[in-house]
Amino acid sequence: MMRNNLLKVFHAMGIFKYSAIPQNAGPGLNPRTDRSSCDRSSAIVRPDPCNHGTTELNTPCADYEAWVAAHPSALSSFDHMMSVAKEKRIVVFLDYDGTLSPIVDDPESAFMSDKMRLAVGKVSKYFPTAIISGRSRDKVHQFVQLNDVFYAGSHGMDIMAPPRQQKSCDGKYQTRAVDEKGNEAIIFQPAQEFLPEILEIFNELEEETRSIGGVTIEDNRFCVSVHFRRAQEEDYSIIEQKVLSVLSKHSRFHLTRGRKVMEIRPSIKWNKGHALEYLLETLGFADLSDVFPLYIGDDRSDEDAFKVICKRGQGFPIIVSSKPKDTRASYSLRDPSEVLSFLLRLARWRRNSSTSKPVT
Numbered sequence: 001m002m003r004n005n006l007l008k009v010f011h012a013m014g015i016f017k018y019s020a021i022p023q024n025a026g027p028g029l030n031p032r033t034d035r036s037s038c039d040r041s042s043a044i045v046r047p048d049p050c051n052h053g054t055t056e057l058n059t060p061c062a063d064y065e066a067w068v069a070a071h072p073s074a075l076s077s078f079d080h081m082m083s084v085a086k087e088k089r090i091v092v093f094l095d096y097d098g099t100l101s102p103i104v105d106d107p108e109s110a111f112m113s114d115k116m117r118l119a120v121g122k123v124s125k126y127f128p129t130a131i132i133s134g135r136s137r138d139k140v141h142q143f144v145q146l147n148d149v150f151y152a153g154s155h156g157m158d159i160m161a162p163p164r165q166q167k168s169c170d171g172k173y174q175t176r177a178v179d180e181k182g183n184e185a186i187i188f189q190p191a192q193e194f195l196p197e198i199l200e201i202f203n204e205l206e207e208e209t210r211s212i213g214g215v216t217i218e219d220n221r222f223c224v225s226v227h228f229r230r231a232q233e234e235d236y237s238i239i240e241q242k243v244l245s246v247l248s249k250h251s252r253f254h255l256t257r258g259r260k261v262m263e264i265r266p267s268i269k270w271n272k273g274h275a276l277e278y279l280l281e282t283l284g285f286a287d288l289s290d291v292f293p294l295y296i297g298d299d300r301s302d303e304d305a306f307k308v309i310c311k312r313g314q315g316f317p318i319i320v321s322s323k324p325k326d327t328r329a330s331y332s333l334r335d336p337s338e339v340l341s342f343l344l345r346l347a348r349w350r351r352n353s354s355t356s357k358p359v360t
């Protein structure tokens with residue numbers, strides 16, 4: 001009752017203009033009542049006060065229940081979602097930090113639970129599954145320890161995929177490799193030429209921030225993370241100044257922000273969304289009209305992948321958040337424990353289902 005009243009108020013304020021959403025948006029993108037949250041034009045957004053975290057919604061909109069009404073729980077909506085996806089070829093994409101592992105203070109201790117490993121393993125038995133992380137590819141593989149999963153590190157700038165002729169790529173950034181199981185693979189690294197400068201940036205950042213307590217610099221191979229989760233809040237602006245001063249010496253790089261982290265990345269047109277498309281193509285799904293990507297992620301960089309799914313007009317962009325956030329995702333899960341439940345349910349659904357089309 002209270003929620004309905006709140007929603008009416010929001011409607012009156014024009015915060016969620018469901019009626020403005022095109023009714024022909026594709027399958028999976030219009031939860032429950034044909035509302036697409038891919039249309040962000042009507043959301044009221046304020047930048048994070050210190051610009052140090054993810055963007056959250058302002059005003060009464062910062063009410064989780066109302067937000068969930070616009071981004072329904074993927075658990076409560078599971079049956080509906082699967083009725084949309086049945087007969088489709090589901091391909092599963094997962095982010096790592098904040099999705100498969102809970103956010104912790106020490107980035108080196110962001111371990112994945114055995115239960116989660118088992119769930120991802122089960123999902124990968126039934127659906128092609130890839131993990132696209134901001135971490136280095138090796139690091140995320142070390143955390144996940146599954147060999148039947150495809151890995152993309154450095155926000156998609158380092159992908160190991162099966163060898164397959166690419167239409168959209170001239171092979172310039174590809175090298176041949178052998179995966180853990182001894183199979184032929186391709187490693188795609190579009191930012192290779194930036195490696196020497198990334199190393200310089202890493203060293204400069206270490207030097208510049210050495211004297212500030214609680215800051216750690218993480219080498220993510222094709223990008224560098226500056227963590228300040230353990231720093232004093234009063235040091236945030238000096239940390240930002242130091243990072244910006246290092247960045248000013250490297251014109252081919254830019255800054256992005258995540259959850260208490262600033263990241264310096266090569267300025268190439270490549271992100272998690274491109275990685276999703278690249279993987280679909282290498283897995284042989286590019287030309288199939290019934291391919292249904294499902295992407296679960298919690299952070300700003302995952303929005304690039306949500307955007308691609310929205311543009312394709314078919315799939316499930318799912319955000320992991322326990323707070324209202326401006327997002328293109330259509331569905332939500334509260335935290336990694338809900339991700340775990342969702343993945344287990346997905347694997348069970350596929351195992352018990354005779355109608356869904358197995359991916360070949």
Ligand SMILES: O=P(O)(O)OC[C@H]1O[C@H](O[C@H]2O[C@H](CO)[C@@H](O)[C@H](O)[C@H]2O)[C@H](O)[C@@H](O)[C@@H]1O
Pocket residue numbers: 095096097098102103104105106107108110132133134135218220225227229258259260261263299301
């Ligand atoms: O794309 P992701 O896999 O989500 O990686 C994004 C960043 O995740 C990690 O940082 C975040 O998780 C840490 C551990 O829980 C936490 O301490 C930190 O505050 C978060 O921002 C990772 O360490 C970064 O390098 C990734 O870019």
